[in-house]
Amino acid sequence: MNKWLREIVAELWLPCLVVLFWWFTSRGSQSLHFPPLSVILERFGQDWLFARFWTDLLPSLRNFGFGLLIGAMIGAAAGTALGLSRVARHVLPLLEVMRAIPVIALIPLIIMMLGTSDIEKIAIIAFGSIWPVLLNTTEGVRNIDPTLRDVGRSLTLDRGSVLFRVILPAASPQIVAGLRLSVSIALVATVGSELFASTRGIGYVILSATQGWDMPQMWAALLMLGIVGYALNGLMTLFERRALRWHWGRAAINRAATR
Amino acid sequence: MLKISRLSMSYGSDSQLKVIFRDLDCSVEKGEVVCLVGPSGVGKSTLMRCIAGLSKPVAGKVELDGTLVDRPLRDVSLVFQDYSRSLMPWLKVIGNVTLPLLNRIASKQERLAAAHAAIEAVGLRGNEDKYPWQLSGGMQQRVAIARAIACKPRLLLMDEPFASVDAQTRADLEDLTLRLRDQFGMSVLVVTHDIDESVYMSDRVVVLRGSPAEVVETVDIPLPVPRDQISTKTEPRFAELRAHILRQIRGETELQKTSGRVGPVAGSAELNVARASSITAIPDQIQRQA
Ligand SMILES: Nc1ncnc2c1ncn2[C@@H]1O[C@H](COP(=O)(O)OP(=O)(O)OP(=O)(O)O)[C@@H](O)[C@H]1O
Ligand SMILES: [Mg+2]
Numbered sequence: 001m002n003k004w005l006r007e008i009v010a011e012l013w014l015p016c017l018v019v020l021f022w023w024f025t026s027r028g029s030q031s032l033h034f035p036p037l038s039v040i041l042e043r044f045g046q047d048w049l050f051a052r053f054w055t056d057l058l059p060s061l062r063n064f065g066f067g068l069l070i071g072a073m074i075g076a077a078a079g080t081a082l083g084l085s086r087v088a089r090h091v092l093p094l095l096e097v098m099r100a101i102p103v104i105a106l107i108p109l110i111i112m113m114l115g116t117s118d119i120e121k122i123a124i125i126a127f128g129s130i131w132p133v134l135l136n137t138t139e140g141v142r143n144i145d146p147t148l149r150d151v152g153r154s155l156t157l158d159r160g161s162v163l164f165r166v167i168l169p170a171a172s173p174q175i176v177a178g179l180r181l182s183v184s185i186a187l188v189a190t191v192g193s194e195l196f197a198s199t200r201g202i203g204y205v206i207l208s209a210t211q212g213w214d215m216p217q218m219w220a221a222l223l224m225l226g227i228v229g230y231a232l233n234g235l236m237t238l239f240e241r242r243a244l245r246w247h248w249g250r251a252a253i254n255r256a257a258t259r
Numbered sequence: 260m261l262k263i264s265r266l267s268m269s270y271g272s273d274s275q276l277k278v279i280f281r282d283l284d285c286s287v288e289k290g291e292v293v294c295l296v297g298p299s300g301v302g303k304s305t306l307m308r309c310i311a312g313l314s315k316p317v318a319g320k321v322e323l324d325g326t327l328v329d330r331p332l333r334d335v336s337l338v339f340q341d342y343s344r345s346l347m348p349w350l351k352v353i354g355n356v357t358l359p360l361l362n363r364i365a366s367k368q369e370r371l372a373a374a375h376a377a378i379e380a381v382g383l384r385g386n387e388d389k390y391p392w393q394l395s396g397g398m399q400q401r402v403a404i405a406r407a408i409a410c411k412p413r414l415l416l417m418d419e420p421f422a423s424v425d426a427q428t429r430a431d432l433e434d435l436t437l438r439l440r441d442q443f444g445m446s447v448l449v450v451t452h453d454i455d456e457s458v459y460m461s462d463r464v465v466v467l468r469g470s471p472a473e474v475v476e477t478v479d480i481p482l483p484v485p486r487d488q489i490s491t492k493t494e495p496r497f498a499e500l501r502a503h504i505l506r507q508i509r510g511e512t513e514l515q516k517t518s519g520r521v522g523p524v525a526g527s528a529e530l531n532v533a534r535a536s537s538i539t540a541i542p543d544q545i546q547r548q549a
Contacts, residue, residue, distance in 0.1 A: 147344040150313055153330075154337045155359040155406075165358065169349045246349040250392040 035216050044220035052205060057224065060190055060201040063118055067125025068186040072179055075130040079137025079175075080168065088138055095135055103128030103185065104192045111197060121193040121201075128189035129182035136178025140171030173247045180236055187229055202228075260446050261287040261310070261414055266319035268305055279305045280472040282319065285465055287414070292440055292447045294457035297467030298508060303450045306467075307418045310448065311337045323414060333363065336407035340419040342399040346391040346406075352378065353387040356406045363410055377409035378402075380439060397428035401435070408439055415440075417449045421456070429453075430488050433460055437486060454508070458500045459486055466507045476507050 019037070026036045048057060082088045107124055114120040144167060152166040168175075194203025202221055209217035241248070263285040269278040279302035287293045295303050308314040310321050312331040321328040323335065331337075336359075339345035346355050356374040364370045378384060381401040391399050400420060407415055417436070421429040433456060440447050451457050457464045464478045480500060482491055491497060 145344050147339060147341065148347070151339065151345050151347075154311055154313060154335075156331050156333050156362070157358070158362055161361060165361075166347065169347065172349070246390055246392075249390060250348050253392050 032213070033215060035219065039216045040219040040223065043216040044223055047205070047217060047220050048224045056200050056202055056205050057228075059118070060194065060203070061228070063121045063125060063193070063201070064186055064190040067122045067189065068129045068182060070122065071126035071129025071186065072133045072182055074126070075133030075178070075182070076137050076175060078130075079134040079178075080141055080163070080171075082134075083138040083141025083171070084167070088142055092135070092138065095131065095138075099131035099135060103189045107192060107196050116197040121190070121198075124193040125186050125189040129186045132181035132185065133175065133178040136174045136181075137171060140174030141167060143174075144170045173244055176240055176244060180240070183232055183236055184229075187232065191225065260289045260291075260324060261448065262322045263306075263310065264319055264322070266306075266309060266321065267317045268302070268309060268314070269317050278471040280467075283472070283474060285474060285477075287446045287448050289413075289446055290440065290444055291462045292437065292449065292460050294461040294464045295448065295450045295467065296452070296454060296457045296464060296504060296508060297472065299452070301467045301470070302472045303467060304418055306472075307337070307416055307448075307450055311335060311416055313337075333410065334413040336410065336412040336415050338400075338403050338407050338415070338417040338420045340422055342396065342403045342423075343392075345403055346399060348390065348392055351388050351390055352383065352394075352402050352405075355391060355402055356409050359406060359410050374405075374409055377405040380408065380442065381405045381435060395428075397424045397432065400424060400428075400432060404432075404435070404439070408443060408445075411443060411445075413445055415445050415447045417447065419450050419452060422452065429456070434486075434488065436460065441485075454501050454504050455492065458482070458497055458504065459488075459491060464500075464504055466504060468508060468510055475510075478504055478507075 023037045026034060027038070029036045082091060103124060106127065110124050110127070111120055114123055148166055148170055149162070152162040157165065190201070191203035191206070194201035195207050198204045198207075202225055205221045206218050206225075209215070209221060263283060266283040266285075267278070267281045269276055271277050283306070295306065297303055305314065309316045310328065312321075312328045312335070315329070323332060326332065328335070347358065350358065353371070353374055356377055357370055360370045360373055364373060375384075375387070378387060381404050383398060383401050383405060386394065386398065391402055394402065404420075415436075420436075421432050424432065436447060436449075437460060439445075447460075449457070449460060451460075458480055461480045464480060465474055466476045466478065467473070468475045478500065482494060482496060482500075
């Protein structure tokens, strides 16, 4: 318990300090663009703890979740297939190009093709999340120690077991690293998709609040976005710690041995 | 039991063709421990891969009790040299040992029982829930051995299994291997660089030399069983056998020996010559040096 408390303090003391600083410097602010934090927080409570939680936050999170899931699955599946095949070397440059195109740039095209709906938004998010997972999985699978594959074969595992019990676990550190990148791209894509021809979602709230000069609402939405991003990152870290415990544990022991 | 007939293997093709061995014959009988020795690069690992069904020979065949080995067989287990690369670091000891049983034993309970029996047999009880990388090198190699014997193979293949552990652990693992052979009645084929080890463990030692490699001699080891690290290794016959095998590997002919020329074959440097001659004096080597 004590340890938990200390970790939380270590993690949050600086953000708290910044918020305090913000609170006091913005007190009584007359600026149109930078309203007092007290006003923003009040608005935050109204919007995100109550009214807009269901109508805007949840749809955004749902689109984010589905998009990321679909993108990551496609990326992992295609990356595995590619990593195991001989053509990877030739296809990789092409994929690097695809990855380099910011997904935001494709939103008009996707809207043209799919119209404006949740499907369209999920497609945008999925498209953005595919590439980091795809490229990392390809690399991860390609670089597996050949000894491990020989071990899998000599243990007479069937193909499915070799894939799921040897190849994918061996590549998992790289796959998870790709997933982490995909998470942040998916968040960008989520907000981006809501800035175009949209009627709800955090991105939509930010856009419409700005257009209506409702700065407290915009700031409250930004704050919410920050919190969502932070929470997602935290979840990702927890997941990584659990799923890759063996990886970090081994790395630490190897480091200690070579020191 | 294991029968290798006219086996040929080469790497590359056409102008780059490198023949590793040609028309190799060799066999291992049931319950026998056979060691394969030879200078570095002669093709021992290549031969092991062919026997394990991991590499396809260019010609000839490997048979196990009459079955053609053209892919890894269930009755054959392979212990790799590098335990740190051959154990799955994301699986605990029990998971590693259970892995080969997954598609052999349907019942989970029986699977666990078999895995526990194998872990017990290599003396690792109590370490089931540790990750391999939390164990010492010798213990990791024990895990690899447990994984190999968990499915009760008829033939255990080991490619330089003890090369990266300290001398004491090595001796322990040699004895462990012999004990497991007695316990499970399997045949064991070991590749080793260590001539002491080959004489100590084997019923027969197969000496490979040359390029393409050939079996220059198969040496019977008539030392009494069970072997013992101290009494076996101090027998006069042990020293004779070791000296004989060393000479075979270096390619010294009887003629060279009598004329007093020392002619180590290129590539034999890695052999543990220094250690071999320091433990027990080899009579004619002393004469030569004098
Ligand atoms: N995949 C490969 N492609 C081409 N040549 C290879 C390959 N694997 C091994 N060789 C060559 O085959 C020869 C025999 O190699 P091998 O590993 O079987 O020797 P070894 O007797 O096991 O040596 P060591 O005692 O050092 O392990 C070597 O000259 C090596 O360069
Ligand atoms: Mg070798």
